[in-house]
Amino acid sequence: MTVDLLFSWLSSLTSTIEDSSILLLVAIIIPCVALFLVMAVNAIVMVYVERKVAAFMQDRVGPMGQGVGLHAGKWGLLQTVADALKLLTKEDIIPEKADKFLFILAPFVIFIGAFIAIVAVPFGETVIVADFNIGIFYILAMGSLGVIGIIIAGWSSNNKWSLYGGMRSAAQIVSYEIPAGLSIIVIIMLTGTLSMQGIIEYQSGGMGNWIIFANPFAFIAFLIYFISVIAETNRTPFDIPEAESELVGGFHTEYSGMRWSFFFLSEYANMLVVCAVAAAGFLGGWHSPIPGYFDSNGWGIFWMLSKIVFLIFIMMWFRWTFPRLRVDQLMNVCWKVFLPISLINIFGVGVWTLIFG
């Protein structure tokens, strides 16, 4: 969408340039850079928000500063900048016995997995880089690319803790793909399309039309999807691959400095993506809750972002409230609870649509 718009806009500006392939290239690169910025800004903001949310939940004030000099700025606003500077200037340590090629490769694989998934995320009626006709399927597929990076990281570090972390996350992420995917099927059954924009279009016309309120099964599907994606993004209570009290740091034990921050960056990018899918798939995407009210094009971005931020806040809330599950309990929840419920859900939605649809 955006690429097409950009291309036509650029060609109308520069009618003198005959070769349109350069323009196409520019039209592709601009959104990519923009997406990268979105991810970077997302990480910076999220780190700050996470710190503050954690602090307020724990009776602390979090990062604070008096606004003097570089002392973390007013209300600690410069905290993440300081963090980033620290990470950039840290020594880059690669363990002697590590598999160097894979060790260096792993953060990039994870980062790329998160990055290319974001391409199909709609932020507004026209603000989407590529509206594939299989958008939601594409996001699910790309989202699970990250696990390969985690396994590579765990294996190549040549550290037993990392290996544990890598193996745990392989089992966990692969398992939780299934209930998450089955919940997405509910959306697809209701909307009849795989395109992200198509799904959002279906939900136009106020809160009542949102898929989450379409029928009770859809509501359960939303819950299962949301819990499963928390597991997929390795957040508490499902953060066993990096459980710091057991596995020191899990798969990223041996990473430091900028390489480590790539894991961090992709964790927040992944959160953004999965919450965007939840917002678009269940909560009406960029539609306003009340039809005709703040529902113009510019507001779309606002609604979409606020829904995403709300869901991310809930994820943070979970993280600072719950203890961590054990690895076998995690698997039990997935295979013995979520999977059967998801299957019944699909059946239920089918029957529901047949009767009331």
Added chain:
Amino acid sequence: MSVDQEKLIAELVEKGLSGDMDSINAIEDRVLRSKAKSALAKAKRAAKVATKIVPSEKKTLEVSIDDKQPSDNLNQKIGHMIDKKFPGSLDSELNDTHIQLKPDQWFDIAQWLKSEPSLHFDSLQCHTGMDVGDEKLEARYNFHSMTHDHYIEIRIAVPRDNAHIPSIEQIWRIGDWFERETYDMFGIFFDGHRDHRRMLLPEDWEGYPLRKDYEVQETYHGIAIPKVKEGWE
């Protein structure tokens, strides 16, 4: 340590004993200097001890135990019972504070202490060693019975150069760690212990620190060990 070094240290100790400390202080090598100093200290102490040895009195059991009035004190009472059940196991006369046993029958006595219903000492509260002088080491056991809520202390003295006591690690499981610690600190060997290793110190540490005649080894894996100041005045 090379032969040259040993010779050098011996020479320096000679000098030091005759009052010439400068030649030791002048050594450049820190490790060698500390070695020489500790050798000197050892030599000085040996000279002191040699003049101090006093012949120890021989103790004999003056009163036979059966002649004594039965007492309410548990150490007396249970000591009495032990003497009846295991004749010849007592090492000295009974008193109010503890029961002194010989090491030979200790394992059987310990088993009996736990299994006898009227005693039922199910908890080994504390176990430690003690350097009692007279070339003897002592192992001390504090027993407590949760069911009867009574308490005794048992002491077993063994010669310093041949310190062997039967292990009770299989009767009270905590004996495992307690005995390992006592072995670590006093060098008392517990025969029959299934995991007889040092507890707190590294396996290749020399000597037993809580013996009164303990000398700190000079180096450990090539690292000079700083000397402790002597006593408080």
Added chain:
Amino acid sequence: MGVVHGEQMVLNIGPQHPSTHGVLRLKVKTDGEIISEITPVIGYLHRCFEKHCENMTYDQVIPYTDRCDYLAAMANNFGYVVAVEELMELKVPEKVDYIRVIMAEFQRIASHLLALGVYGLDIGAFTPFLFMLRDRERILDMFEMTCGARLLYNYMWVGGVSHDLPKGFVETAFQFLDYFEPQIEEYNNLLTYNKIFIERTADIGVLPPEVAISYGVSGPNLRASGVKWDLRKNAPYSIYDKFDFDVCIGDGGQGSLGDCWDRYYVRMLEVKESVKILRQALAQIPKDGDVHQAIPKKIRPPKGSIYSRTETPRGDLGFYIESDGSPIPTRVKMRSPAFTALAVLGELSEGWMMSDVISILGSLDIVLGEIDR
């Protein structure tokens, strides 16, 4: 279910690891996630406490006892001075006894709060830890108000305490108790009855009472196994016989008797009992009176030996002191409760999973300073 046995892996948990509660090393043999053998290796924090004691006067030992169990330094001071006083057959003024009990019980709350909070952290819950530390901080403030120190106090001396209670201490203490009691409910709601927390702790690491006694496990760990044994009640020292409180035991409330949850919950109950004792002690404390018994500058206990036990937050703390009549003890042996608690770890954790070992270790509430001495 068929179990596939792969190659065993030897894993070193520690000496540097986030949840070993100090510098402890666990040599673990694992088969995947399942632990088949676990051997604690201790001694990394050995500071020759007992050897030092043989070179110091009785008074000079007290600061060293602080550094053994650094999370309950008051209780360690208490244990040591009670032992020396028993050896000297010394009676201390009543006010001193009251101050000591108040300090010891505040220390018990502080120590338990840390234990409970850190246990939450081991399981993965971060927030309860900070909540509990926030309240522990107020107790430390009161200690600071009393003797100037927050962690290592050297407060209790043979025959007395170093300072009298400061002005306004009793009021501050009551204010704290009024604030603190409702907080216990908050902890319970946040962590104790959390479904995930119960899943992680109930039925895990069950310690039967016979095994516990055979291993000399004491304190909350023993009581969690259902043994009603508390030295404050069963062999009262100081003035504990004057107060009305219950000995809390585990009842297998969420799983089986003596599991991790019981060990956790017994500590939570004990905090409540300590509050009860504190309220009585603070109300009864004599207004005037000296806080030093007249004793000679150089303490010379009579020849003999003593084994004296007190109830610290971690269990029975025993001091075995042998005196030859000189101002320097011949031998001071510290029988630390955490030492015996750690000894049982190997037996408790075999066959459990990697994460359970952390949860069992946390529930035993060990302090390495006390184990290695």
